[in-house]
Amino acid sequence: MLSRFCAAALILLAVVLGVAPGAYAPAAHAQTVAETAPDYARWERLATQVEDAIEDPRVADGELDTLRGQVVDARARFLAAQDANRARIDTLRSQIEVLGPPPAEGGTEVAEIATRRTELNEQLSRLQVPGLAAEEAFRRADGLVSQIDQVLRDRQADALMTLVPSPLNPANWQSGLNTLFSSFVAILGEVQNNWAEPRLRTEFQANLPVILAYLLFAGVLLTRGRRWMEQLTERLLNASTTLRGRNVWALIVSLGQIVLPLAGVLALAEAVKATSMTALTGEEILDALPEAGFVVLAARWLGGQIFPAAGAAYAPLNLSLERRREGRLHSLLIGVVLALDVLRVPLTAPDLQPPGANAMISFPLIVVAGLLALRIGQLLRLHAEARPQPDPGLSFFDRMMGIVGRLAMVLGVLAGVLAAVGYVPAAEAVVYPAVMSLGLIGVLVLAQRLVSDIYGMITGTGADANEALVPALVGLALVVVSVPAFALVWGVRVTQLREVWQSIAEGFSIGGTRISPSNLLTFFIVFVLGYTVTRLIQGGLGTSVLPKTRIEKGGQKAIVSGVGYLGVFLAGITAFATAGIDLSALALVAGALSVGIGFGLQNIVSNFVSGIILLIERPVSEGDWIEVGGTMGVVRSISVRSTVVETFDRTDVIVPNADLISGTVTNWTRYNNTGRLIVPVGVAYGSDTRRIEAILNEIAEAQPLAVVDPAPAILFMGFGADSLNFEIRLILSDVAFKLAVMSDMNHEIARRFQEEGIEIPFAQRDIWLRNPEALRATPHPAPTPERPAPPSIPPHEPQEPGRPAPPPRRIDPVMGSRADLSDAKLPDLGSDDGAGSGGGDGR
Structure with a gap:
């Protein structure tokens, strides 16, 4: 399981560095396969062997996987061989088409054409034989691959659903403790047996200087190497001088926190091997020690980057300092649990132990890993809940962290429950991929940060590079290419990934055309x-x-x-x-x-x-x-x-x-810029129309944009309700200034009319009451609570002798009369022959 995590981490590292050797290896392999001609005799032997292995339940999964890889290679050769003689076949078919359609049944054709058609058809049949044979072999190989996949899936499902004795049962504790004790006793016995050999003791004494050198080198790197890299990283981040791309260099230098201590672990393993005191079990443990050390160191470094201490320049999660410290501790403990699981296999040899013993040994590690996944998930949820989210588009990362946190919590609890019931293999298949997926997500976050920092260093945008488009696109590409890494972690075999890549490289067909x-x-x-x-x-x-x-x-x-x-x-x-x-x-x-x-x-x-x-x-x-x-x-x-x-x-x-x-x-301006302007003008009744025409003509001719030919025209358009209506019509050399010219002319018209005493009318109406005395003679109805009495209208003052009668009361057309006439019987409001009706002259 951990080897898959290491492979997945290497894939991501290669993608970030732009090397990606695994991405190009399948393509090169496919090319080699395509260039090799199929050996059908060898294929027949391989196919028979695979069919026998599928029917034999004793064949191990690893052997089936190896056979599957060989069948996939053969299938790729058969696919390439299907296009054999393709160009010659197309040529022959076009030649046959030139001869025309074959004669109908009972019909005849010219002997020369019939002979030529027969020759071409025979050549076509011979050339089609390799392609047909390759297609038949391809279909058989494809069927065998499907059968192997089905067998492996069934075995994997059976293994995951295997119910072993519950590790909570005290009856199984003794077998587990005995297994651990016997493993340590076996290692101690190997050391004692080797020490009893004079030749090995002499070899140990001869290698003692080398052993001491290894131990000294390992001790220095394990105790001081990580601290040295931390101090160098802090100096880069806190340097007073301006260093372009300091975040990039600091992240690269911080990788020394993994490299130097890992070199110390390798030196320690070599020191122990140089003693010649180890045998089979000890050597297997020493071979697994570097992988275990890498996991611990990588988990500790990743936790320090995702949950940085105070004063760090970059913190991807919005957490308090106390929660970050807790996150660093949990990350380190996850690395320790995974390292112990790596060492458990060579130490206890699970294939040789009873299921109850294996369950008892694995149960504590599963429970601790589940609790750590639960706690990491809670920290991710705290981050998602702490970030304000006014814009859903800007909070995608926060929402994803919330979802990942919930999944980690659910999987952590589920693994513990499954292990307690007795489904230990299923629990291992849940909890370890879950915590390793959290690590890969952390690697993706750091990769996105590295891409943004590199882009900012190249473009000089600095912190603004996080909002640029290019880093976002590269980050999306990193997420896409990380899918194989997550697939490896969750149990997908390398051969399956390789087959998927070959399928992608081969392309897809649309309408008979293959697109790769x-x-x-x-x-x-x-x-x-x-x-x-x-x-x-x-x-x-x-x-x-x-x-x-x-x-x-x-x-x-x-x-x-x-x-x-x-x-x-x-x-x-x-x-x-x-x-x-x-x-x-x-x-x-x-x-x-x-x-x-x-x-x-x-x-x-x-x-x-x-x-x-x-x-x-x-x-x-x-x-x-x-x-x-x-x-x-x-x-x-x-x-x-x-x-x-x-x-x-x-x-x-x-x-x-x-x-x-x-x-x-x-x-208005497509073919020329000239255009006509019409300015309406109204004057009061009684004005001298000829004088008005002259004034308006002077104003029009004074305009610099008015063309001379045709000259401006002043037209008396008629008698309006309130005014005598004129129009100024002139052609402008640039119609784009139409509104400006109209405004200037209106200003000039207003000025000239004021100087000449010419009135510009405005609309008004006079309303006359024909017999206002009828208002006083109309009796009011009796007041009621629902209908109060209307206000009284004061009578007219008495007319003095010799004094003319007062004019009828005028009602303002806007404000109305001061008398409330709502309930009065109005007299006839006249506009008869002119007796008291309002004239329409507007004055």
Whole structure:
């Protein structure tokens, strides 16, 4: 199990460093396999051996896995052999097609053609034999691989669900203690037996200086090596001078906290081996000691990075100093538990011990590992709950840490329960992958931090690199490539991963065309190169060539855009051809998809075609003043789908290109900048119309933007309800200044009319009461609680002799009369022949 964790860690380390040897090894292997011709006799022997092994339950899993790897290699050769003589077969088929269809039953054809058709068909049959044989062998190999996988899955399921004696039963404690005691006694007996041999004792005395040197070297590195690296890391982080990329160098130097003590562990193991006092059991333990030491040191270093102490420059988790200290302790204890599990196998030889003894020995380690996973999960949940989450997009990491924390807690408790019941193998398959997955997640977090720091060091952005796009994309790629590492941890075999990689390398088929990652990579490279060349040509045309021609700006833009579309199209066709992707084989698939896509994207396609028409016909160009669909503004850009119009209040309106082609568009400045301006003017009744005409003509002719031919026109339009209506009509040389000219002319009209004493009227109405005395004669109804009495209207003052009668009361059209007439019987409000009715002269 720990070896899988080490392999997974190495995969992640190789990916981060950009080496990734495991990623390229399967491809090289596949290439070697493809170049080897199938040996069908050897394959028959291998297939028979595999079929016998599948039927024999005594065959070990490791042997089945080895046989599976050999079958997978043979299957890859058979897949490559299926394309044997492919070019010659295609040529023969085209030759047969040239001869025309064969005659119908009972029909005849020319003897020469019949003879040639027979020869070509015989050649075709002979050339198809290797491919058919390879296809038959491929299907048999594929079936054998499936059978082996099924057998291994069934065995693994049976092993996981094996119920052993419960370790909580005191009756099993004695066998477990006896196993441990006998293991230590066996080691001690090996030492005593070797010491009793004079030859080995002499060898020990001869190697004593080497042993002491190893021990001294191991003691220094184990006691001081980690402290030295910690001090050097702190100096890099706290250096007063500016060191670009100090976080990167500090993280790299901190790896010495693993390397130096691990070198001490290796020296210690070599010192013990040099004594010649160990035998089989001791040597197995010494061989496992470096792996156990690496696990402890790596867990301690990873805990220090994820749960840093006070003053650290980077803390990925939002936890208090006390919780961080607790996290570092739990990380170290996880490493110790995993190391003890590594040493347990060579020490106790579980395959030779009764199940109850193995369960009793494994149970304490499982329980401690489950508790540690539970506590680490609680710390992750504390982090997720402590971080504010105003924006869900920014709290993805926090949410994921909360989910991982919950899973770690559940798996930790589940492992302890399973082990207590007696499902010890299932508990081991749950708790150890769980804690190792937590370690791999920590490695991913540090890898993302390293990528951001390197990007910041290269670009000089510093801490802002965490918000950049490139580190985010690289981090996403790291998550994707870490999937094989997690698969190894959770029990997936290396051969299965290798097979998956081979399947990916072989690609997939669409419409008879096989597309592999190499095809996609070739397509991407060629397309990017073509796109880059297209952009360079566009830049040269737009900045150097076209500005020196007489083509207007809109035409230049259309040419540049057309070159861009043509270049992208040619780049795509060239990329398909270079990658070896046969587009004719995809024609049927594309035709079927185009029907459904056409209905869903018909508006987009319509806008795209309209954009092409706009660029070719150019009824609208950038910089034109247009009005379409109630939107008026200046065209800022024309893209393949829409046109951006900037209105006069500086807002951008996106207009679909189809509206510009199918709708009514007013273009004020497309072919010329001249345009007509109409300024309405109203004067009071009684004004001298000829004088008004002269004044307005002087104002119009004084405008600098008014053209001379045709001259401005002053028109008397008619008699309005409140005014005599005139219009000034003139042609402007630049219609873009239409509103400014209108404003200047209105100012001038107001000034001249004030000087000439000409009144500019405003609308008003007079309302006259014909017989107001009827208001006094109307009796009011009796007041009730629901209907109070209306306010009284004071009578008119008595008329004095010789004094003219007061005018009728005027009701203001806005404020109304001061008398409340709501309940009074109103008299006839007149507008009869003029007896008391309001005139409409507006005065």
